[in-house]
Amino acid sequence: MTDPEDVNERQILRSWTVNAAPWTRAIETSSIASRKLVTDHAILEAVASVGARTVWDVGCGEGWLVRALTAAGMVACGTDAVPELIAQARRGAGEFRVLSYAEIANRAMTAAADGPSSSALRAPAYDAAVCNFSLLGKESVATLIAALAGHLVERGHLIIQTLHPVAACGENPYCDGWRPGSWAGFDAQFTAPAPWYFRTVGSWLSLLRRSGFELIECREPTAPGAATPASIIFICRQRRAEPPL
Numbered sequence: 001m002t003d004p005e006d007v008n009e010r011q012i013l014r015s016w017t018v019n020a021a022p023w024t025r026a027i028e029t030s031s032i033a034s035r036k037l038v039t040d041h042a043i044l045e046a047v048a049s050v051g052a053r054t055v056w057d058v059g060c061g062e063g064w065l066v067r068a069l070t071a072a073g074m075v076a077c078g079t080d081a082v083p084e085l086i087a088q089a090r091r092g093a094g095e096f097r098v099l100s101y102a103e104i105a106n107r108a109m110t111a112a113a114d115g116p117s118s119s120a121l122r123a124p125a126y127d128a129a130v131c132n133f134s135l136l137g138k139e140s141v142a143t144l145i146a147a148l149a150g151h152l153v154e155r156g157h158l159i160i161q162t163l164h165p166v167a168a169c170g171e172n173p174y175c176d177g178w179r180p181g182s183w184a185g186f187d188a189q190f191t192a193p194a195p196w197y198f199r200t201v202g203s204w205l206s207l208l209r210r211s212g213f214e215l216i217e218c219r220e221p222t223a224p225g226a227a228t229p230a231s232i233i234f235i236c237r238q239r240r241a242e243p244p245l
């Protein structure tokens, strides 16, 4: 029998594949008000605050953040599972590769099994990884975050911007679980909304902790006059290795 979790994860990627063109247009025309007003600036400020010189944008979409980080003087690279979005991204500045979270996690596992001579370990180590509204699934996200620490320099940073769990919870119970997707507020070109996995604030924090990160700051960017935050940003750092007993 097909695992419903896998079906949800596959639906996420299918949805981004079929919506690559309208998504690219929405970003090019700055038509998502919360991004224009609050969250684009918030993520750029958060990345700047950690002083990173090299940044990996994980789930980069059509690449706007890599272009903005490059313009700000950082060396930035973006990866995404959707070839159509990476093709769009390659029209601008920065380096881009098609790479899914499962592939990133598998590479980390292969590297651990192969030991220090593994080519995966010679992959570039970044000062920071950033995930801007790109963490949508359950297992795909848990395995990605667990793998990311291995791709960063020692004490490297991970910066995540996502929907604020309190604001996004709506009428549902405040507990982890899959939620139905919706393109409400987007134009009619968007189709096939995918489910997404809701995590409470506590659940995000424990996922980060067990994946080798410590939280150094949590930001809640809010539009002027708004009742609830537009997003939540977790600024984390790779934990120090435990000293041997």
Ligand SMILES: C[S@@+](CC[C@H](N)C(=O)[O-])C[C@H]1O[C@@H](n2cnc3c(N)ncnc32)[C@H](O)[C@@H]1O
Pocket (backbone or CB within 6 Å): 012, 013, 016, 027, 058, 059, 060, 061, 062, 064, 065, 079, 080, 081, 082, 085, 099, 100, 101, 102, 131, 132, 133, 134, 135, 136, 137, 140
């Ligand atoms: C809301 S878009 C955000 C794109 C970009 N970070 C931005 O700020 O515009 C979510 C992105 O996450 C990517 N994504 C979701 N699940 C993924 C996975 N399992 N592997 C790689 N990319 C994934 C999608 O392809 C999509 O580009």
